[in-house]
Amino acid sequence: MTILSDFSGGWDSEARLVDGRWVERRPRRPEVERQLCMETRLMPWLAPQLPLPVPVPHRLPGASLAVRHVLVPGGPVARPRARHGHGLGRFLRALHAVSPTGAVRHGAPSDREAARVRATTADDFLARVVPLLPVELRAPGRALVEESTSCPAGRLAHGDLGPEHMLADGGVLSGVIDFGDAHIGDPAIDLAWALHGTPRAFAAALAAEYGVTPELRARSLLWHRLGPWHEVTHGLDTEDPATVRTGVAGVCHRLAAGTA
CATH class of the missing domain: 3.30.200.20 (Phosphorylase Kinase; domain 1)
Known part of the structure; x- marks a missing residue:
């Protein structure tokens, strides 16, 4: 049955x-x-x-x-620890080392395709999200969006790595899921939540295992600050005012932290 x-x-x-x-x-x-x-x-x-x-x-x-x-075993990690950070660092190092040419040959959007998507997304953010921000945050918001369009590309990235997509079983990482946004782009996008939205021990272990450079860290912070912008546009697309409100609050919080 x-x-x-x-x-x-x-x-x-x-x-x-x-x-x-x-x-x-x-x-x-x-x-x-x-x-x-x-x-x-x-x-x-x-x-x-x-x-x-x-x-x-x-x-x-x-x-x-x-x-x-x-089914990939495990569930979302409730309390990310250093051992999880080491595991995810090894995973991302392997993911970002695969052949970009091979990935495109097997269906991944190329860097040119991904660049077009980034440009379209940036235009959408500028048109629909910036007007919802307090006046004093609109200029920093526009600058952040425009900076994202010039980030380097060239590696296969997961594209949407967050806590719900990293699974653990028995205290160790057991899998990574949801590759629908995979593309040839900036590997720093996969480090955004991992470095800036997790406990310090997890982030430090991941950075050491992966070999995070100052340049990667800076770009990952840019992508982290852009995260809630997607929540806003999703809420607008689905006519969900609550999602729009929480998304705008997140945008404002991360922009204010970046301009302090």
Whole structure:
């Protein structure tokens, strides 16, 4: 007997657990279909090169798009510790070392494609988020967005690495999930939350394991400050005023910290 249960409330995909073993995902919006198709090409190539389990989805038959992959064990890390930081540092070092050419050949958006997306996102931030900010934070906000468009690219990045995508089981890292935003871009984007949104011991262990340079650290802080901007636009797109409010509050908090 097939047993289905709700599994995730992600922004991009509906996910459910099938028979306690399989994760089945369907896009919430038409534009997410391309991301899911990309994962079915990229992840079988990428997974053997990484030191932790990751989803390796395959497309299910049928007219509507759905993908399925074996459940990656573990759950979100409630209290990130130094041992988790070492594990994630090793994972990111391996991820950022894979061949960018090979990744593009297996479906990852190229640096040119990613640059176009960054430019479009920046225009959206300037048009829709900046007007929602207090007057005194609008100039720093515009400067932050414009700076992000000139960040270097050239490495395969996860693109959306946060606490809900890093899994642990029995006190050790057990996997990394949700590669729908993977692209050839700035590796510092994967260090944003890891260095600036985690306890000091975790961040220090990750930085030592990965080999974080001052330049990477500075760019990762830029991407960290941009994180809540995506929450604002998501709230606007889904007509969710509460998400817009919390996103704007996050934008203001990180901008004020950066201008203090």
